[in-house]
Amino acid sequence: MKKKWMLLTAMVLLVLSACSSAGEETATNEEAAGEPVTITGTNGEVKLDAPAKKVVVLEWTYAEDLLAVGVQPAGMADIAEYGDYVNIEPQLDETVVDVGGRQEPNLEAIAAIEPDLIIGVSFRHDAMLAELETIAPTVIFNPYPEDESIDLYQEMETTFKEIAKAVDKTAEADQVLADLEKEYEASAAEIEAANLKTKDVILTLAYTGPQAPEIRVFTPNSMASIILDRIGLKNVHQPDQFEVFGSSTFNVEGLVKYENANYLYTVPDEDNIYENQLKGNPVWENLAFVKEGRTYDLGADTWLYGGPLSAKTLMDQITDVMVNQ
Amino acid sequence: MSGKLKQKSFVSLTGGFFLLVALSVIHLTQGQADYTISELLTGVWSDGRIQDIVTSLRLPRLAIGIVAGGALAVSGAVLQTLTNNPLASPGTLGINAGAFFFVVLSMIFFPNVLGAFPFITALLGAVLSSVLVVGLAGKAMEPVRVALTGMIISLLFSSLTGAMQLLFENETNGLFLWGSGTLVQLNWEGVRFAAPVVLVLFIGSLLLAKPMDILSLGEDIASSLGQNVQAVKLAAWGVAIILSAAVVSVVGPIGFIGLMAPHIVRMMGIRGHLQIFIHSFLWGSVMLIGADVLGRLIQPGQEVPVGAMTALIGGPWLLYLAWKTAKSLKRGDRQVGGTTKPVRLSVLVPILILLILGITVLALSFNGTAWNFAWLEPVVWNFRVPRVLTSFIVGVMLALTGVILQGVLRNPLADAGVLGVTSMGGAGAMLLLVVFPAVPPAFLPLGATLGASLALGIILVTAWKNNFQPMLVALMGIAISAFGSAATQVFVVKAKLAVASALVWLSGSTYAKGWDDVQLALLLFALFIWPAVYITRSLDTLTFGDDVAAGLGLNVRSTRVWALVIGVAISTAAVSIVGTIGFIGLVAPHIARRIVGFRHLPLMLASGLIGGLLLVTADFIGRILIAPKDIPSGLIVALIGTPYLLYLLRKMK
Numbered sequence: 018m019k020k021k022w023m024l025l026t027a028m029v030l031l032v033l034s035a036c037s038s039a040g041e042e043t044a045t046n047e048e049a050a051g052e053p054v055t056i057t058g059t060n061g062e063v064k065l066d067a068p069a070k071k072v073v074v075l076e077w078t079y080a081e082d083l084l085a086v087g088v089q090p091a092g093m094a095d096i097a098e099y100g101d102y103v104n105i106e107p108q109l110d111e112t113v114v115d116v117g118g119r120q121e122p123n124l125e126a127i128a129a130i131e132p133d134l135i136i137g138v139s140f141r142h143d144a145m146l147a148e149l150e151t152i153a154p155t156v157i158f159n160p161y162p163e164d165e166s167i168d169l170y171q172e173m174e175t176t177f178k179e180i181a182k183a184v185d186k187t188a189e190a191d192q193v194l195a196d197l198e199k200e201y202e203a204s205a206a207e208i209e210a211a212n213l214k215t216k217d218v219i220l221t222l223a224y225t226g227p228q229a230p231e232i233r234v235f236t237p238n239s240m241a242s243i244i245l246d247r248i249g250l251k252n253v254h255q256p257d258q259f260e261v262f263g264s265s266t267f268n269v270e271g272l273v274k275y276e277n278a279n280y281l282y283t284v285p286d287e288d289n290i291y292e293n294q295l296k297g298n299p300v301w302e303n304l305a306f307v308k309e310g311r312t313y314d315l316g317a318d319t320w321l322y323g324g325p326l327s328a329k330t331l332m333d334q335i336t337d338v339m340v341n342q
Numbered sequence: 343m344s345g346k347l348k349q350k351s352f353v354s355l356t357g358g359f360f361l362l363v364a365l366s367v368i369h370l371t372q373g374q375a376d377y378t379i380s381e382l383l384t385g386v387w388s389d390g391r392i393q394d395i396v397t398s399l400r401l402p403r404l405a406i407g408i409v410a411g412g413a414l415a416v417s418g419a420v421l422q423t424l425t426n427n428p429l430a431s432p433g434t435l436g437i438n439a440g441a442f443f444f445v446v447l448s449m450i451f452f453p454n455v456l457g458a459f460p461f462i463t464a465l466l467g468a469v470l471s472s473v474l475v476v477g478l479a480g481k482a483m484e485p486v487r488v489a490l491t492g493m494i495i496s497l498l499f500s501s502l503t504g505a506m507q508l509l510f511e512n513e514t515n516g517l518f519l520w521g522s523g524t525l526v527q528l529n530w531e532g533v534r535f536a537a538p539v540v541l542v543l544f545i546g547s548l549l550l551a552k553p554m555d556i557l558s559l560g561e562d563i564a565s566s567l568g569q570n571v572q573a574v575k576l577a578a579w580g581v582a583i584i585l586s587a588a589v590v591s592v593v594g595p596i597g598f599i600g601l602m603a604p605h606i607v608r609m610m611g612i613r614g615h616l617q618i619f620i621h622s623f624l625w626g627s628v629m630l631i632g633a634d635v636l637g638r639l640i641q642p643g644q645e646v647p648v649g650a651m652t653a654l655i656g657g658p659w660l661l662y663l664a665w666k667t668a669k670s671l672k673r674g675d676r677q678v679g680g681t682t683k684p685v686r687l688s689v690l691v692p693i694l695i696l697l698i699l700g701i702t703v704l705a706l707s708f709n710g711t712a713w714n715f716a717w718l719e720p721v722v723w724n725f726r727v728p729r730v731l732t733s734f735i736v737g738v739m740l741a742l743t744g745v746i747l748q749g750v751l752r753n754p755l756a757d758a759g760v761l762g763v764t765s766m767g768g769a770g771a772m773l774l775l776v777v778f779p780a781v782p783p784a785f786l787p788l789g790a791t792l793g794a795s796l797a798l799g800i801i802l803v804t805a806w807k808n809n810f811q812p813m814l815v816a817l818m819g820i821a822i823s824a825f826g827s828a829a830t831q832v833f834v835v836k837a838k839l840a841v842a843s844a845l846v847w848l849s850g851s852t853y854a855k856g857w858d859d860v861q862l863a864l865l866l867f868a869l870f871i872w873p874a875v876y877i878t879r880s881l882d883t884l885t886f887g888d889d890v891a892a893g894l895g896l897n898v899r900s901t902r903v904w905a906l907v908i909g910v911a912i913s914t915a916a917v918s919i920v921g922t923i924g925f926i927g928l929v930a931p932h933i934a935r936r937i938v939g940f941r942h943l944p945l946m947l948a949s950g951l952i953g954g955l956l957l958v959t960a961d962f963i964g965r966i967l968i969a970p971k972d973i974p975s976g977l978i979v980a981l982i983g984t985p986y987l988l989y990l991l992r993k994m995k
Contacts, residue, residue, distance in 0.1 A: 117970035118972060121854070122970075124854060125726065128720070143782065147856060148725065148856055228526060230528065268526055270375045270395055270399050299397075300395055300399060303394060
């Protein structure tokens, strides 16, 4: 009996060790032309022999960065849900391949695309970096750095430029950012002219928590808040502690501090806490911004975490609702 | 009531009352809008902001805390008598987990129904899980068995909940916090709903006090005194279940109150169910409000889930309780069982190998959408082949742990999950993330190893004196496991982790395993298989019982220590490769035992193969079911393993 067992183990060991010593080959595409590029992510410098043509993106924001410079990703994760949360032009092509979920993307599906570059996000994809790198050069970004001194708008711009560099669209990216700056100025002028009672604002995103709404109030280091700055508004929320994701979570009571500011919000259509839970609540209804009609709905699909295109959408929405209301 | 009891009762009631009042006052001053006490005192009497805030936000929160704490405590007190089990509570019996799972489920699929009937949803879950526990644990309601069954049901429902949260990441965003219970209220609706239900049932429990006094004398005596035992039991179960379901539907699952409050009351010398219920209610409220006050003191202006606070306090308490309980228990050896007509290995092994080959070929050839028989192609060779191999080896290792731990504890329900090793491993890894947020994921196993060693250490230290009496070890394990999972939850909230990544790791995943992992798995396997095989002989001797084994010249204590160490080492090795995958260690040895009998060497061989087969299958199913998306195989294992386990529990009378 014991012999049999040992024999079996030995056999398995033998077979497996034979397997593992075999080489790993990765197909390389030599046809792509162009100068070599080097881009930098949280995983260090990533060298590409030529600008990437086929890019697989594993997080929504980076897909958006590609779209902003006119490149459709070859593959992308969680395509179906992306549409529910992100509303930007240009839209995603029908031909973009779904490579599974953002958390555990399908490695074989990615490999089947034979991409030149894979873009991931550190809090999800650090763990599988080695596997991704066997498919193609992989760059990882971190939209939520632990370093408090980095504001999230800078981070967005840096990442956007790196991604643009990878697909040889640096000029386009600079153009997008320059256009954005101009539009900020235009918006700022419009808002200045609108003669608002106050330029103080808080920006929120809310959803139903247990029994009571949870309201994310964006902190000054968030990308969305810096856009507010650029168009001449002032985010009055000062968090007690560093918020790595760029927002503090409040309930209604917490809003009292900021009732003299304007209230900017986005809320999902199917979970509209303002029409459901908060309607009739005396604390909410007596907040100055509610009583004086200074609440501004930015629409359900304004993505507050995206890249330059989401930034533009956000800016347009804010200007639109604040000037025309 | 004797004079002494009267005096104790008076002390407990007045003491508890004043404590509750004091805590309530502090509770009312806490909130995100910073008002000073004098502002509150002057502002609250006239119409205006402060009055609105106090009456529509802070008072409901206080009220729901009092109601929920009391309800949970009474529910726990009832359950402890019913199951004659000092460790029973809505949390440990899986009732909270079942109710919460149903809430999550309807949140995702029928969001409108949940809004309208949260209580019904939670109640369905609570009833289902308690029916399962009672049905499976058997009429005898033997404490350890009940506790283990409750634990397994909890495991099942929490892995299902985890799966849902993972697959519907955006829909369930706010639920992770609720998963540890929170008292936040927006208006009186929650109180208006829960208070009458709780009040009625509380009165119900008081009416049941007398019959339960009689019942606690023993069923035989009770029925000879003319009591309708079945009716009383049914009514009491109803009271306990509905109480906890009502609480979960409003504030989420809050553990440990139902466990601690009745004990504190008993420790103060309160006797008789009428008294116990009244005092439990009071002290339950005191504890829950106290926990909420404490949570908001720690992080002012932020929500620390109150359930996490109760868990932090309650975990060590449960440990102490388990230790005390076990000391008073008679030595409870269980027959681990197994068929008496074993199938010959020369028949079984080829069949198993054929099955394994079959599923392996299938797993290597199909990716969920397309067949591909060119296994040496880089795509398959780099990703699919190592993944399948790692799954197999890890599956074997997990099954081996199960065999060893069940053998040494002489308990058919033991495995690394039940011993608390797995959940402490998870907690250790999460703690590492909290303390060093920048730590690369490759270091998580280090934290897991530390956590698992701590769990083992606690078991070794506490059980040493009792000669590793199986019951004690199992009870300690349950306590540690409850503490570990509570701590994990706190850490995930505290670390502000992206919840999805934490959930994946915690539910175990064979995703993205490469050749490095195969090598590591093989190395660890080669390292551990020899001590595992070596210990089988001693385990065989142990099956005859401690006395016989000692008579045969076996050093029972050192055998237990070594077997525990080996078992935990193997399971930690497995966790370090794939995260926390439960159930295989529990199920594989059972299947094997029914085929090859209870001798440990053949048992090890058979369950190892079955374990490997199971994990490869789970990995395959997880990969193809919603391709190109992936379901973590730990969750699939739970889905495949639990029904079998439940069937087994049912059969093992």
